[in-house]
Amino acid sequence: MRIGLVTEGGYPFVGGDAGLWCERLVRGLGRHEFDVYALSRSRRQEDSGWVALPPQVGGVRTAPLWTAEDDGVAYGRRTRRRFIECYGELVASVCAGTRADAVSEEGATALADRFGNALYGLAELARDQGGLVGALRSDAAVRTLERACRAPGALRTAHEARVPDLLTVTAHLERALRPLSLDWYGDDSLGAADLCHAAAGGPAALPGLLARHFSDVPLLVTEYGVPLRSHYLTLGPDIATPAVRALLGAFHGRLATEVYRRAEILTPGNTHARRWQERCGADRARIRTVYPGMDAARFTEVGEAPDRAEPDTLVWVGRVEPAKDLISLLHAFAEVRKEEPKARLRIVGAPAGPEGAAYLGHCRALAAQLFPDEAEGAHAVGDNPVSFEEIGGPEAPTLPDAYAAGAVVVLSSVVEGFPIGLIEAMFCGRATVSTDVGAVVEVIGGTGLVVPPRNPRALAEACVALLRDPERRERLGAAARARALELFTVEQNIAAFHGLYLRIVSHCPVHRVVLDEAGEPRPFAAPAESHVPGRWTGPTARVLPRTVPGWATAPPVRATPLAAEGA
Template sequence: MRIALLTEGGFPIAESAEGGWCDRLTRGLPEHEFEMYALGAARREAPPEPLPARLSALRPSTPAAAVLHGRPRRRALLAYRALVRSLVEPGAAAGFGPALYALAEAGRGGGLPALLRSGAALRVLETAWQAPGAIGAAGSGAAVEPQVRDVLVAADLLAHHLRALSAPWYGAEPAAEGPVRERWWSAVRLPGQAAGPAGLASADICHAVGGGPAVLPGLLAKHFYGIPLIITEHGLHLRERARGYRDAPYRRPVRALLLTFFRLLAREGYRQAGLITPGSSYDQRWQIHCGADPATVRVVYEGTENADRPAAGAEPEIPTLVWTGPIEPHGGLETALRGLAELRETHATARLRVHGGAPAGAEAYRAHCAELVATLFPDEAEAVVFEEAGARLDAVYERGTVTVLSGTRGAPPRLLAEAMLSGRPVVATDVGAARELIGPTGLLVPAEDPRALAAACAALLADEERRARLGNAGRLRAQEMYAVEPAATAFRGLYLELVSGRPLPVAPLGAVAARRPFGRTAEAWVAASAAQPQPVAMAAGGGVAAKGERTAEGGPAGVGAAGQASVGLAEAERAASGWRLSTRLAELRVSAPRRERVRTAVPVGALVEEAGAG
């Protein structure tokens, strides 16, 4: 099958880089062909050579320069007005999906980026905010009246998040009328037309790697071409956006508009996706709460290539805690520092090694933690050691006795898996997916409770046999859950399940049949098993003719008339199992020169007539 991987970031910046999740997925499924559609990649950026992660192509998102005029411009503005109205009026939220698809259809010829930043788009947003019933602020209480700067900022951010609508991946043809199963004009070609579809029209499955804007191309591919969509979220995009916009430097009307956009986009993505694969049962419950159908959600743990990494060696002589995570207010470093101060009352020589970096904007928090270290341990500079930037995590685990994860939002599942794979016992706060992933192989403590954290670490430091038992059990659990092979096997089955429910394209008479998800049909396998090892073709009389033989009519096997070959296939099927002729088109893969195959499609009516004449 041809899989279109949809990512929000550029390449190779995001998780699509060599060694990332996309790399593990493509290497684990070599039988499929993967193409990456990156929203952050521009045409001016030269792709790496050769393409990493076993990709066959990298599609940038830079739209063609164009300007909308006349009727397309009016259609686009009407769709944009309906989209903005669904974001600011609670009663109009149901119109988000139709407005999104109408806007995409109006801008398929190009010109949408300029329109979304034009004065007309600003007036649409300003009018929608001033309409009766519009909500300009999030939360309860009086609404904050939007200002001119809010209109400018919101329009620019909304145009940025809708950039997927302008990507050159959908073609410029208008959408066909009728249900999705009849929209296969883009997947077939008549004689003299271009040789096959381009962009997302040629994919068998769209796989969105993450939520948010990365889902938009998959939604449009399903709307335009009926291509099934699968969404993988190792961290919920909507949840992270909601947390991030709390501290964003925007006024409340802008934050309310953007959070509503992501909420409605997540709901539409979950509604249209054939399958959704969260990275934990914790995220699964969140997705169902946000509107996902429980029947479509399947938990697939993120595989890591470090599952076979050797465990950490002998413990250090000095009892040492290893803290990992981001150095930010929600990372829990302050709790770990205060917990160490409590622990040193019973283990005076205990130390803490800090491995992590301060994200952008969290420099003040790191300075606060440094001041706290000087306050808690004024005469003991060796009590807390900050690892150098770029230090290998496995080397840090090697120098520790117990691993500590004290964040208030829950550590990412893969970070928990890395800690468990080290073979050191884990003490983590009971938030997020920690209880599900660690299970009985570690100790869980309440968040922001330094005394409980110190008590758990003291219990492990006092019992060497317990540390070894929990460390080995955690390593085996992580190896079972986070190996690469189970994840690849799960997606192999999910791809087959998703594509099996896709309706087959029906080509007009005289047209070349559309490409299928699989390279060889069932008829080809049956014919190949009838005569080994020679390539075979069905003769007109119903027998199997080997390569080089001639049929009863005197022609070489496999290159006779279409009616003869098709009748031979029908006779063989009836002789073998007594099946009735199918109501679909009968196909035959006949032998041809090496690396060339000819497929002939004949209506069933012609088969019956020729069979009767024979």
């Protein structure tokens, strides 16, 4: 089948977010055809180039979300009136959506319908006129937003919005709605796909929504993070005024609801993301949790080899930043040393940016303060109970070596999404002690010890319990490796999406008409499996692209339909 893969800031750009996951998916599904539609986040990302693409990628189209030139489209009076009506409905539903009081189910559905109808009205206007960038930046857009904020029934924070707030919100909406102006939705692009797979929610899923609206292309949305939650965390009180936060929060909430309502299937990466989707109106029957796939082969040697860990050593591996709460870990280790004087702690990881570097310096200073007599001399393993290392150094040449060196792997975070480092430790067959944050409990599944975050005493007690019981460590490590191999490998991820692709297409009608040599329609002649190479394919036939009102009809293209007897 032909898959339109929509990404934001990721594949196929080098070093993009979720790029590795998308690359493994595309390469693992070599029997399908992929067209990639990539939204970039910066000039630097575009200049970094693409990863090597496999032959099943038929084409790549990119568009920037970080910049947009004025399209220069001049609207007539009727078109301006149409824009103001659609944009007014959109922002009015956003202002109504900021109300704190609970609304009935019927009222929530009406608001969602109002937002969706306005969104697709703007998309149709962009298609007919060639773009919306100038209109979304115009004074008319600002005045329309102001009227919505001042209207009866809008939240008090919206009433309090001042001119700078209105300008900020207008600029943000223009950036978020840039995908409406792309030329990706015709029968020569996403409109010709059998299925659209959006690798993220939020504005990144807008192309999929429009392909569904214009061409009935079924939509699959994968969220390994929660874009709405990330927006709430990023737009804190120190960044924006209450009015801006309320309006933008309502907009992204409405957009998330529309994406979840229209997708055929949603695939969150964990239960935490699933709960967010359900709270935003997603139907539980259409949600399938698909865990991220990771390469287990690199950890096989450590996981299957006899235990060569130092029996009194705790290991922490990850990016050094405040969210990892190494301060609590160091205080916990001080308690561990009181019970187990031979215990050692190896902190393996590089700082994440300037903030991480400053935090690492603070941690080093705290370690010297907590262990004053032992902190003199070199920071090498064996000279100091606490060592700070990086992957590639003499003590930890590779990532598997870092996990292999510890009897117990510790995670001390106060904020965590999907704990990749914890899964790596499980692949290595290591017993773990973790804080109860994010998807940790879901990942561990009873194969490790879990304690409350910001609780050094509880963390220390769990570590001591495992350090004193090697048989329990071995049992937990074996169970952890078995669980990781069952749930978190690349193979299970690819198999899950392959099954979902087939499920979606089997329940959705084929939206292209195939003609025989006489020019007559051939029903059922081009199902999704017609793209599978081999003996099932028959003679070529002409495919008539479906026409969309307002678009010029493209000439017929060639396809290789499945040979059907009696068709």
